Amino acid sequence: MATPSFLTAVRESYDTVAADYVERVPPPAELDPLSRAMLAGFAELVRTAGPGPVADLGCGPGRITAHLAGLGVSAFGVDLSPEMIGLARHAYPDLRFTEGSMTALEMRDDELGGILAWYSTHHTPPQWLPAVFAEFHRTLAPGGCLLWGDYVGDERLQPTQGYGRPVSYESYLLPLDRMVGLLEQAGLVVTARLEQEPGGRVKRPHACLLARKPEGPDRAGSCGEAARAGSPPIMGGGRSDRGVDRIKTASIPATTACGRSASTPTPTSTQPRSTPWPPANGARKGNRTASRSLRGLWDQRSASDSEIAAAVFTAHSP
Ligand SMILES: C[S@@+](CC[C@H](N)C(=O)[O-])C[C@H]1O[C@@H](n2cnc3c(N)ncnc32)[C@H](O)[C@@H]1O
Numbered sequence: 001m002a003t004p005s006f007l008t009a010v011r012e013s014y015d016t017v018a019a020d021y022v023e024r025v026p027p028p029a030e031l032d033p034l035s036r037a038m039l040a041g042f043a044e045l046v047r048t049a050g051p052g053p054v055a056d057l058g059c060g061p062g063r064i065t066a067h068l069a070g071l072g073v074s075a076f077g078v079d080l081s082p083e084m085i086g087l088a089r090h091a092y093p094d095l096r097f098t099e100g101s102m103t104a105l106e107m108r109d110d111e112l113g114g115i116l117a118w119y120s121t122h123h124t125p126p127q128w129l130p131a132v133f134a135e136f137h138r139t140l141a142p143g144g145c146l147l148w149g150d151y152v153g154d155e156r157l158q159p160t161q162g163y164g165r166p167v168s169y170e171s172y173l174l175p176l177d178r179m180v181g182l183l184e185q186a187g188l189v190v191t192a193r194l195e196q197e198p199g200g201r202v203k204r205p206h207a208c209l210l211a212r213k214p215e216g217p218d219r220a221g222s223c224g225e226a227a228r229a230g231s232p233p234i235m236g237g238g239r240s241d242r243g244v245d246r247i248k249t250a251s252i253p254a255t256t257a258c259g260r261s262a263s264t265p266t267p268t269s270t271q272p273r274s275t276p277w278p279p280a281n282g283a284r285k286g287n288r289t290a291s292r293s294l295r296g297l298w299d300q301r302s303a304s305d306s307e308i309a310a311a312v313f314t315a316h317s318p
Helices: 005-024 033-049 063-070 082-091 126-139 176-185 281-300 305-316
Strands: 054-057 075-079 097-099 112-118 140-151 155-157 171-173 189-196 206-212 267-269
Touching (some): 033 140, 033 189, 033 206, 063 082, 176 189
Antiparallel strands (some): 140 206
16 A cells, blocks of 8 residues: 555655754753653553553654653654654664554554653644554553653644754644544543643643553553553554555655744644544444444555545544
């Protein structure tokens, strides 16, 4: 299947801006205190939750990956951008960094003790987020934790410049409740949320969510939380084993406007679609039916980007 165009734009843009990103975006030590506290709390939870490394998905130049490693976590990084991965490997030669996409992770089911998605999902069009979060659910071990942090809002941004360079990616800022709903629909249990107003270097509202993959209805959850009966995964299950939607990592240049500081892209339109939560039982049944047809599309390999996106959206919308 052809690589979706948004992934190409993100990869090319971040290849273009990689060096400027490192120059312009402050290091983790200069993050606001609450964001640092969320990272520290996440690190403590995954350290105590059990085995399994943490994947920093959309790791960029690897600074947050290294920050987690400094907090005693076994962490590695994955990013779409070969340039970013090159910078990360150069700066942190003792850590593992690989090229890849969070839309189809090259990882086994239940492999990870934790996932960090730190300012890395806002370039994903909303209709693709269910597929991304299904990958999070598939690859997390039962009891494993997710820390998601990113901008929130209700806007689609189409910047032409990011970090002082031309970029072609877009950014999709969604209301926090919608992100919670999408994570829950993927079978993850959201256990904590932090929403922050713009302040300091961060010019937009931003938020963190902590979630975990349930261990099952009868077992205590990890991540320091009591277990809630877990929702079944909606469509996880080994897409990467079938090699679908693999990202070809040919080098390309690119840039963006999403870091924790820097560029302020131009709002162009809103994305007001809301996802009611919790879904009715009927919606869950519908999801499973749609999920089967989605798998069929994936298996065909010939399905177009829009067909896949439409099926994903159907599978996850009540
Ligand atoms: C704003 S940067 C954040 C980098 C890093 N998390 C940090 O906080 O320094 C966003 C990163 O996410 C990566 N990214 C975006 N979409 C991705 C995807 N589908 N799979 C992997 N990486 C992705 C980009 O290549 C970029 O390096």
